[in-house]
Amino acid sequence: MGPKRCAVASEESLMRIFTVPEAPDSTLSRIEQEISSNLAGFLNENIAAIEKPLHEVEKDFQSAVIPEVPMFVSDYAQDIMEQLVAHSVHTAAPSFIGHMTSALPHFVLPLSKLMVGLNQNLVKIETSKAFTPLERQVLGMMHHLVYGSDDAFYDKWMHSAKTSLGAFCSGGTIANITALWIARNRLLKADGEFKGIGASGIVAAMLHYGYRGLAVLVSERGHYSLGKAADVLGIGRDNFISIKTAGNNKVDVEAMRTKAHELEAQGIKVLALVGVAGTTETGNIDPLEEMADLAEELNCHFHVDAAWGGATLLSNNNRHLLKGVERADSITIDAHKQMYVPMGAGMVLFKDPAASDAIEHHAEYILRKGSKDLGSHTLEGSRPGMAMLVHACLRVIGRQGYEMLIDKGIEKARYFAELIKQTPDFELISEPELCLLTYRYVPEQIKAAIAQADEQEKIEIYAALNRFTASMQKRQREAGRSFVSRTRLTPEQYDRQPTVVFRVVLANPLTSESLLKEIMDEQRQLAMSDPVFKKYLAKYIK
Ligand SMILES: *Cc1c(COP(=O)(O)O)cnc(C)c1O
Numbered sequence: 001m002g003p004k005r006c007a008v009a010s011e012e013s014l015m016r017i018f019t020v021p022e023a024p025d026s027t028l029s030r031i032e033q034e035i036s037s038n039l040a041g042f043l044n045e046n047i048a049a050i051e052k053p054l055h056e057v058e059k060d061f062q063s064a065v066i067p068e069v070p071m072f073v074s075d076y077a078q079d080i081m082e083q084l085v086a087h088s089v090h091t092a093a094p095s096f097i098g099h100m101t102s103a104l105p106h107f108v109l110p111l112s113k114l115m116v117g118l119n120q121n122l123v124k125i126e127t128s129k130a131f132t133p134l135e136r137q138v139l140g141m142m143h144h145l146v147y148g149s150d151d152a153f154y155d156k157w158m159h160s161a162k163t164s165l166g167a168f169c170s171g172g173t174i175a176n177i178t179a180l181w182i183a184r185n186r187l188l189k190a191d192g193e194f195k196g197i198g199a200s201g202i203v204a205a206m207l208h209y210g211y212r213g214l215a216v217l218v219s220e221r222g223h224y225s226l227g228k229a230a231d232v233l234g235i236g237r238d239n240f241i242s243i244k245t246a247g248n249n250k251v252d253v254e255a256m257r258t259k260a261h262e263l264e265a266q267g268i269k270v271l272a273l274v275g276v277a278g279t280t281e282t283g284n285i286d287p288l289e290e291m292a293d294l295a296e297e298l299n300c301h302f303h304v305d306a307a308w309g310g311a312t313l314l315s316n317n318n319r320h321l322l323k324g325v326e327r328a329d330s331i332t333i334d335a336h337k338q339m340y341v342p343m344g345a346g347m348v349l350f351k352d353p354a355a356s357d358a359i360e361h362h363a364e365y366i367l368r369k370g371s372k373d374l375g376s377h378t379l380e381g382s383r384p385g386m387a388m389l390v391h392a393c394l395r396v397i398g399r400q401g402y403e404m405l406i407d408k409g410i411e412k413a414r415y416f417a418e419l420i421k422q423t424p425d426f427e428l429i430s431e432p433e434l435c436l437l438t439y440r441y442v443p444e445q446i447k448a449a450i451a452q453a454d455e456q457e458k459i460e461i462y463a464a465l466n467r468f469t470a471s472m473q474k475r476q477r478e479a480g481r482s483f484v485s486r487t488r489l490t491p492e493q494y495d496r497q498p499t500v501v502f503r504v505v506l507a508n509p510l511t512s513e514s515l516l517k518e519i520m521d522e523q524r525q526l527a528m529s530d531p532v533f534k535k536y537l538a539k540y541i542k
Pocket of ligand 1: 276
């Protein structure tokens with residue numbers, strides 16, 4: 001859509017956009033008022049309920065030419081309401097239960113605006129001042145949540161120029177890369193003539209230490225970001241070794257031990273074990289205590305990826321589920337998942353305050369030695385003051401508030417699991433440990449057909465169920481009333497064959513029990529009209 005009126009590029013109009021706010025009755029100001037007074041209402045009204053296909057949306061974003069002529073802000077605001085906002089995803093809706101991010105508390109909106117207005121850069125104190133101690137305090141609080149060191153420890157280290165207790169970053173991916181970067185540099189440290197991997201690179205490091213390679217071991221349910229970390233750190237994706245899970249989607253530590261010894265016998269050093277505390281697909285927590293024992297045995301780094309599940313530590317009633325986490329050398333926690341902070345807030349915490357020395361970088365004009373600049377211990381350079389929003393949530397919600405949110409989510413998942421089990425045409429695939437579960441829709445007569453089927457028929461029915469589940473999930477999303485996600489597991493119930501399942505995350509406090517019933521009703525109706533069902537499965541219904 002072209003500009004309705006042409007603005008003129010002039011010094012005067014440029015000065016205006018830097019100095020004069022939009023008029024109170026302008027389009028943008030009206031949007032601002034609406035989101036301030038009623039965000040949920042604004043999202044409900046302005047995000048289209050029915051999906052427009054992506055190839056249609058793309059038509060509004062075709063030109064690769066930077067617009068020559070300026071545009072009035074009001075015209076622009078009008079355009080994005082129609083082209084962008086209308087076709088975004090209503091992630092805050094109580095019926096949107098497919099992903100790890102959900103509704104936000106209201107107060108983060110004006111605070112985000114304040115953060116953007118201040119535009120601090122956390123890379124160094126010169127551009128962030130009080131934001132630096134605030135971020136260090138947030139890292140200190142999260143460190144205390146995980147490791148619970150004493151006051152003297154935090155007095156000594158939290159604001160120390162020499163160290164940092166963690167690194168604040170844009171998300172779990174960067175946090176995981178940072179953790180494994182530290183593990184790698186500590187293992188392949190300077191030694192005599194060898195200046196360390198950071199200076200001399202991976203080839204020199206392997207030659208010096210006499211390793212034939214490095215490996216990172218993680219459950220088959222590990223997050224794909226760990227594979228990226230293995231890639232960028234020169235470890236190699238093939239050396240990022242996935243270990244099968246025992247029952248309940250938790251890594252089989254004995255299998256991990258066997259594999260680790262096998263690798264070390266081949267001259268491949270195990271750099272790190274990664275425990276997952278809340279897997280992305282099923283929400284289960286690896287046996288962290290046993291993994292810590294194994295890491296000690298192997299004398300390797302123990303990292304816990306608690307990007308999603310780490311917030312469980314805020315609940316005194318449920319933190320025991322992560323027992324052993326306090327023995328991890330590093331841990332990833334995303335504030336933008338179960339801590340209800342807007343996107344772009346991840347953290348990695350280090351047990352040993354000296355750990356971050358391994359990735360310390362200094363530069364003369366910036367990040368001078370002895371400064372308290374956070375940029376000398378982070379992968380990212382310029383960073384916004386997102387820690388302020390984590391700080392706000394920790395203060396405003398408080399540990400007790402988080403405890404209620406976390407506990408409610410888990411209770412709701414248990415309720416939903418019970419409901420699924422009591423409904424004959426549904427099937428629970430993975431029991432919730434945290435607020436995440438997986439299930440599918442399988443009519444009783446199909447279940448009976450599977451029980452009587454021979455091997456060949458079984459394979460056919462399994463394949464049909466997979467296509468059917470995927471089709472239902474897509475049609476539910478397109479209908480726009482509710483959203484569950486889907487993933488592929490290898491559950492016992494289906495002879496460990498690849499099995500497509502619905503996945504739900506019940507973190508939004510506004511998702512009610514009656515809404516969960518409605519979602520099941522909607523799914524049953526979708527199933528009846530599903531083309532894949534009609535084609536491949538209807539014949540089993542007598
Ligand atoms: C989400 C997630 C990540 C990645 O975090 P981003 O913030 O998306 O970069 C890593 N590990 C686990 C277990 C996650 O759930």
